Amino acid sequence: MKPWIQQFQASEILDSRGNPTLSVRCVLTDHSVHEAQIPSGASTGSHEAHELRDGDPSRYRGLGVLRAIQAVEGELAHAIVARQPDDQSSLDHLMIELDGTPRKSRLGGNSVLGCSMAFSRALAHRRKLPLYRSLHPDQAPTLIPVPYLNIWNGGVHAQWQGSDFQEYMIVPWGAPSFREALRWSSEIYHALQGELKKNHLPTGVGDEGGFAPPTTSNREPIDFIARAIEQSGFTPGADVAVALDLAANGFYESTRYLLRTEKKTLDSSGMVDYCAALVKDYPFLISLEDPLSESDPESWPLLTERMGSHVQVIGDDLYCTNPQLIDHGIRNRQANAVLIKPNQIGTVSETQAAVGKAVQGGWRAMLSHRSGETPDAFISDFVVACHAGQIKAGAPARGERVAKYNRLLTIEGELGREARYAGPDLIRQNSRNLYS
Ligand code: PGA
Ligand code: ZN
Numbered sequence: 001m002k003p004w005i006q007q008f009q010a011s012e013i014l015d016s017r018g019n020p021t022l023s024v025r026c027v028l029t030d031h032s033v034h035e036a037q038i039p040s041g042a043s044t045g046s047h048e049a050h051e052l053r054d055g056d057p058s059r060y061r062g063l064g065v066l067r068a069i070q071a072v073e074g075e076l077a078h079a080i081v082a083r084q085p086d087d088q089s090s091l092d093h094l095m096i097e098l099d100g101t102p103r104k105s106r107l108g109g110n111s112v113l114g115c116s117m118a119f120s121r122a123l124a125h126r127r128k129l130p131l132y133r134s135l136h137p138d139q140a141p142t143l144i145p146v147p148y149l150n151i152w153n154g155g156v157h158a159q160w161q162g163s164d165f166q167e168y169m170i171v172p173w174g175a176p177s178f179r180e181a182l183r184w185s186s187e188i189y190h191a192l193q194g195e196l197k198k199n200h201l202p203t204g205v206g207d208e209g210g211f212a213p214p215t216t217s218n219r220e221p222i223d224f225i226a227r228a229i230e231q232s233g234f235t236p237g238a239d240v241a242v243a244l245d246l247a248a249n250g251f252y253e254s255t256r257y258l259l260r261t262e263k264k265t266l267d268s269s270g271m272v273d274y275c276a277a278l279v280k281d282y283p284f285l286i287s288l289e290d291p292l293s294e295s296d297p298e299s300w301p302l303l304t305e306r307m308g309s310h311v312q313v314i315g316d317d318l319y320c321t322n323p324q325l326i327d328h329g330i331r332n333r334q335a336n337a338v339l340i341k342p343n344q345i346g347t348v349s350e351t352q353a354a355v356g357k358a359v360q361g362g363w364r365a366m367l368s369h370r371s372g373e374t375p376d377a378f379i380s381d382f383v384v385a386c387h388a389g390q391i392k393a394g395a396p397a398r399g400e401r402v403a404k405y406n407r408l409l410t411i412e413g414e415l416g417r418e419a420r421y422a423g424p425d426l427i428r429q430n431s432r433n434l435y436s
Pocket of ligand 1: 040041042043044245247316339368369370371372
């Protein structure tokens with residue numbers, strides 16, 4: 001076969017938090033260049049792929065990625081150029097074997113994912129397909145996801161100055177199209193800003209572009225958001241639902257959940273009761289992510305059972321996009337959905353396998369950005385290709401967040417009449433069809 005991959009190049013760029021991250025370019029023999037930029041999390045799970053950083057305190061407070069650049073341009077590039085893989089799983093397997101560690105700690109999850117994503121784009125170019133078609137070439141993409149827009153930031157994304165819970169999201173699932181869903185969300189975001197001003201609260205934003213004012217209760221943000229939804233002319237629940245990412249790892253300390261804003265300390269069953277009361281009091285609350293810590297796995301099945309089938313219980317830190325951990329979770333009925341972040345596992349094909357594992361087990365999947373982001377919108381193409389029907393990418397504001405939503409607008413436009421916006425019923429049904 002004629003060689004088609006010429007080289008891989010990498011460089012150190014900045015992410016949305018102003019920390020260094022990796023950009024990888026796959027250069028083809030036709031001289032085209034295909035780039036990927038790698039995001040970075042702040043509230044990470046313990047089983048995530050290893051992010052290779054320099055640890056040299058004289059540069060970027062130890063966060064530099066010069067070693068990751070070396071890994072890409074040295075070992076990884078040499079092996080890939082020598083082998084000339086022509087599909088995604090051959091490339092990813094080659095890199096996994098070359099690294100040889102369970103969490104990609106030798107060459108770095110960031111280096112490996114950079115090559116994997118840049119290669120995906122190169123492959124799409126070679127196939128003369130848009131990325132969202134090339135990622136699943138035998139399945140016509142039609143399902144445009146419901147966005148979960150994080151408009152109130154707390155926890156570590158707001159330096160623990162506000163709510164204990166990390167993310168309060170609006171879910172415009174009653175909209176007729178993605179374009180309208182985004183308009184509704186922008187109007188609600190600005191209505192919330194107005195409400196905060198009226199109440200003399202600061203309107204500065206957290207890491208994901210949502211407002212991050214101080215609060216004395218983790219329920220107060222829900223009340224504010226419900227008012228903003230109504231003021232914008234929509235009905236909480238039917239038009240626009242609400243979802244939370246509690247990111248409970250962040251406030252779990254030696255078997256107790258510490259809700260600092262409410263001056264409460266709860267044990268596991270207390271935390272389960274707390275969540276049950278929340279969804280009872282707020283019927284428009286449809287989805288809870290990481291309501292419990294990854295260090296408290298025995299309590300997850302109890303909580304999921306209490307929530308019932310109408311509330312989505314999403315595992316993020318508990319599964320880290322790892323197909324084996326997801327499989328274990330499904331067998332133990334720990335949750336009913338999983339968050340999918342490519343950089344938690346480190347290759348495109350393992351990310352696809354994670355979605356496949358979830359859907360085959362009757363779970364939903366939601367694609368996700370990280371709190372440290374770049375303008376790269378790979379996840380937007382990915383979510384359309386895999387029919388997951390749900391994506392979270394932060395507020396409808398800030399360049400690195402809207403890049404994902406704007407890419408979905410473009411895809412919806414390109415699909416034209418083929419495009420179907422994933423309302424509440426479509427999400428499960430369509431993702432099942434793809435993997436059964
Ligand atoms: P992270 O946050 O990117 O900081 O991990 C996102 C999440 O917890 O879902
Ligand atoms: Zn999360």
